[in-house]
Amino acid sequence: MLELKDVHTYYGNIHALKGISITVNDGEIVTLIGSNGAGKSTTLRTIQGLIRPRSGSIVLDGIALDKVAPHKVAELGVAQSPEGRMIFPRMTVLENLEMGAYARKEKSGFQQDLDRVFSLFPRLKERITQKGGTLSGGEQQMLAMGRALMAHPKILLLDEPSMGLAPILVELIFDTIVAINKEGTTILLVEQNALMALSIANRGYVIQTGEIIMSDSAASLKSNEMVQKAYLGIE
Amino acid sequence: MESIKKKINLRRLGTLAITLYIVFLIGPIAGLDVPAIAAAIKANPLQLVQFLIIGISNGAIIAIIALGYTMVYGIIELINFAHGDVYMIGVFTSLTVLSVTGTLDSKDPVKIILGLILALVIAVAFCAALNASIERLAYRRLRNAPRLAPLISAIGMSFIVENVGLMWAAQAWLVPSFGTTGGASQKVFPDMIGALFKATGFNGGDVNLFASTDIALRLTAKDVLVIVLAVALMIGLYLFVQRTTLGKAMRATAQNRDAAKMLGINIDWVITATFLIGGGLAGAAGLMAGLYNNTAWWFMGFRAGLQSFTAAVLGGIGNITGAMLGGFLIGLLASFSDGYLNARWTNAWVFATLVLILLFRPTGLLGEQTGQKA
Numbered sequence: 001m002l003e004l005k006d007v008h009t010y011y012g013n014i015h016a017l018k019g020i021s022i023t024v025n026d027g028e029i030v031t032l033i034g035s036n037g038a039g040k041s042t043t044l045r046t047i048q049g050l051i052r053p054r055s056g057s058i059v060l061d062g063i064a065l066d067k068v069a070p071h072k073v074a075e076l077g078v079a080q081s082p083e084g085r086m087i088f089p090r091m092t093v094l095e096n097l098e099m100g101a102y103a104r105k106e107k108s109g110f111q112q113d114l115d116r117v118f119s120l121f122p123r124l125k126e127r128i129t130q131k132g133g134t135l136s137g138g139e140q141q142m143l144a145m146g147r148a149l150m151a152h153p154k155i156l157l158l159d160e161p162s163m164g165l166a167p168i169l170v171e172l173i174f175d176t177i178v179a180i181n182k183e184g185t186t187i188l189l190v191e192q193n194a195l196m197a198l199s200i201a202n203r204g205y206v207i208q209t210g211e212i213i214m215s216d217s218a219a220s221l222k223s224n225e226m227v228q229k230a231y232l233g234i235e
Numbered sequence: 236m237e238s239i240k241k242k243i244n245l246r247r248l249g250t251l252a253i254t255l256y257i258v259f260l261i262g263p264i265a266g267l268d269v270p271a272i273a274a275a276i277k278a279n280p281l282q283l284v285q286f287l288i289i290g291i292s293n294g295a296i297i298a299i300i301a302l303g304y305t306m307v308y309g310i311i312e313l314i315n316f317a318h319g320d321v322y323m324i325g326v327f328t329s330l331t332v333l334s335v336t337g338t339l340d341s342k343d344p345v346k347i348i349l350g351l352i353l354a355l356v357i358a359v360a361f362c363a364a365l366n367a368s369i370e371r372l373a374y375r376r377l378r379n380a381p382r383l384a385p386l387i388s389a390i391g392m393s394f395i396v397e398n399v400g401l402m403w404a405a406q407a408w409l410v411p412s413f414g415t416t417g418g419a420s421q422k423v424f425p426d427m428i429g430a431l432f433k434a435t436g437f438n439g440g441d442v443n444l445f446a447s448t449d450i451a452l453r454l455t456a457k458d459v460l461v462i463v464l465a466v467a468l469m470i471g472l473y474l475f476v477q478r479t480t481l482g483k484a485m486r487a488t489a490q491n492r493d494a495a496k497m498l499g500i501n502i503d504w505v506i507t508a509t510f511l512i513g514g515g516l517a518g519a520a521g522l523m524a525g526l527y528n529n530t531a532w533w534f535m536g537f538r539a540g541l542q543s544f545t546a547a548v549l550g551g552i553g554n555i556t557g558a559m560l561g562g563f564l565i566g567l568l569a570s571f572s573d574g575y576l577n578a579r580w581t582n583a584w585v586f587a588t589l590v591l592i593l594l595f596r597p598t599g600l601l602g603e604q605t606g607q608k609a
Contacts, residue, residue: 048497074499086494088487090603099487102480103499151498 001026001186002047002155007056009039009046016042018210019056024155024188029181031189031197031218033231034207040190041083043207044157047188048080049073060155074103077154081161083190085144089133093124096132096143100150109152116183117146120176138169145176155186162193174200194231198222206231250594258587265584266577275575281451286574287567292458292527294566295465299520300543301550301558302472303366303513309489309553310509311378316389317369319540320396321514325362325521326531327403329354330424334410339425344434347427351522358518365396366514367507375503393540400533421532424525428457461523468519469559472512476555485509489553542569545589551602560600 002024009017017039024030034040045051047058049070058065065073079100088096097117101110118125121142127135132143141161148156158177162170170193178200181187191197198204198218206214206227214221221227228234258267276283300322307315333339338350373392377385403409404418413422429442439447442455476482488495488505496502524539525531546565550557565585572581592600 050493050496069501070496071499071501074497080497082494082497086491086497088490088494090490091483091486095483095486099483099495099498099500102484147498 001061002188003057003059004043004047005057005059007043007046007053007058009042009051009053011042011051016210017046017053020207020210020212022188022205022212022215024186027181027184027186028203029177029187029189029201031191031194031201031204032207033191033194033197033204033227035231036192037209038207039210040207041159042210044080044082044159044188044190047073047157048078071103074151075105077151078157079148079151079153079155080157081141081144081148081159083159083163085140087132087135087140087143087147089131091132092129093127093132093135093143094129096147097124097150100147101152103151110150113150113152117149120149120179121146138165138173141165141169141173145173145180149180149185153185155188156180158187158189160190160192162191162196170196194227195222198232247595254591254594265580266572266575272575282574285452286570288452288454288458289574290567290570291563292461292566293570294563295462296520296524296527296562297539297543297546297566298559298562299465299468299516299523300539301546301562302469302555303517304540304544305547305550305552305555305558306485306509306513308547309555310485310506311374312382313374313385314389314544315366315369315374315510315513316386316540317373317392317396318366318513318517319536319538319543320393320400321362321366321369321536322517322521322524322539322543323400323533323536324365324396324403325358325518326424326525326535327400327521328361328518329358329522329525330422330531331403331409332357333425333427334412338427339410339412341430342434344431347431347434351427351431351526355519355522358522359515360518362518362521363511363515366517367510369396370506370510375506393536397533397536400536404531404533418533421530424529424531426457426526426529428455428460428526432456457527461527464519464523468516472516473555475512481505481508542585545585549589549592549599551599554599554601554603557599557601 004020004022007017007020008015020043022032032040032043042051046053047065049065053066060076060078063076065076065078068076088099091099097114101113123139124142124146127139132140135143145158145161161173161177165173174196177187177189189197189201198221201218204216204218204221205212206221214224214227216224300319303318304315307313307318332354333350336350336353338347341347341350369392373388374385377388401418404413404422407413407415432438432442433440438444442457444454444456444459445452476485484495484500484505485508487498488500488502492502542565543562546561547558549564550559550561568585568588569581572578572584576584596602
């Protein structure tokens with residue numbers, strides 16, 4: 001479904017991604033784990049078209065994403081819950097969700113998707129008229145994910161959905177990710193919380209200083225000695 | 236924590252004391268003579284209402300121009316210095332349309348009304364296109380450059396547009412009343428509303444609506460026109476920004492450009508639309524100001540721009556309601572200063588008020604705290 005082939009991305013002169021190749025198949029949860037500054041968010045930003053790769057290709061269902069205008073990427077079915085959530089602080093919860101559906105051509109499914117988001121995150125429904133900036137961190141994370149779902153994407157990119165959340169909320173968020181996936185949305189999940197990520201993913205990639213150093217099924221990555229040492233905190 | 240707050244409060248009180256001291260020191264020179272003002276109000280209380288009317292009319296025009304500053308700043312954090320000059324072009328565009336269509340010499344009320352509507356439409360369209368072209372030409376490529384670069388570029392555009400106005404004001408073949416003295420002098424913008432009243436004979440042909448009554452007030456049809464048109468534009472803009480998809484996309488882009496991009500919003504188009512709307516408003520303000528003040532001058536955009544920019548900052552730059560509020564406040568302040576203080580010191584009073592308000596509310600009256608991007 002989504003295929004990155006030898007993608008190189010630069011920030012000015014800094015070589016951030018040094019030839020990343022990732023494949024995400026239809027219906028999968030694929031996770032990209034790695035430490036701070038390894039290039040996880042850069043990978044997602046590159047897929048979304050916010051940064052252009054200097055070389056390599058990004059193909060979604062046969063369409064080269066790196067060749068279309070950045071705002072068309074969302075129209076083609078890529079939605080993201082970004083790092084730091086990036087909700088619109090002075091717009092209401094409902095307006096935030098409406099903006100999520102901006103790229104959709106058929107507006108008919110809007111109400112249905114809104115109901116779906118509210119059934120996944122009942123808390124958002126209670127806060128519907130509240131300004132995004134007044135929500136708690138967990139609620140903002142739900143809003144960011146809900147907003148991405150409103151685009152009815154083919155593939156959902158999740159960037160650190162567990163960051164800064166209380167453990168009980170982290171579990172709720174991960175349960176919801178599984179539920180979203182079961183409803184048929186393909187997911188590429190970026191996480192520092194490697195243990196949680198690997199326990200719900202089908203496959204995983206390990207990224208280090210801009211390079212993929214390992215890729216395997218989630219189960220075998222979890223039992224890999226090197227991964228355990230570096231990312232799972234198991235000695 | 237508590238003691239720091241106390242310290243800040245003390246410091247603010249100190250600032251206030253110094254400011255008040257200066258106000259009372261310089262105030263009398265600048266016309267602040269409380270007993271004299273009180274006596275003037277007592278002698279003629281109706282005059283207060285008169286200055287209120289003048290203040291609101293002028294404030295309405297300032298507010299409409301201020302909207303253009305605040306919308307552009309809200310979305311790309313740039314002070315569009317050329318904006319005041321786009322407004323000046325609006326004055327000249329409408330004057331030229333009125334002249335070319337023969338409306339200026341017309342005695343036919345229908346023709347005058349049609350001419351005015353045409354002038355409004357063309358001034359709005361032309362200024363919208365001009366403002367968007369300025370963005371395309373001078374700002375877009377500098378969007379990711381250091382902040383000073385587009386600022387200097389904006390000042391440059393301001394000079395260029397001013398010189399276009401200077402040349403325009405010399406084209407007597409377009410508007411015969413420009414004369415042969417060149418473009419530098421102030422030109423007359425004929426009183427079309429007065430002409431309309433004379434043509435219809437409505438209200439005895441007098442533009443002052445209180446002319447035939449005993450009330451010693453001057454509320455002209457021009458005041459009513461300016462206020463009604465301005466308020467209609469404000470309501471329209473507010474609904475547009477709150478309700479429509481493009482309006483929401485504008486707010487989203489202003490609040491978080493990267494997130495807006497991710498959601499598939501075409502940032503370039505949203506910014507162009509913002510400049511189109513701001514320019515269109517400036518064009519409408521141009522016609523309103525021409526009809527109201529009856530002058531057209533190539534340099535008029537500078538002062539109007541300064542006042543409107545002040546209004547935008549006073550209300551909280553980036554905030555649309557704030558710009559409207561700031562515009563009316565500055566109009567009223569200027570009118571009362573002209574009337575009761577000292578007209579020569581009006582700008583000083585306006586800016587002193589701005590300084591005082593910013594000392595206590597650095598984000599402006601309705602400005603929101605920045606940095607709440609959670």
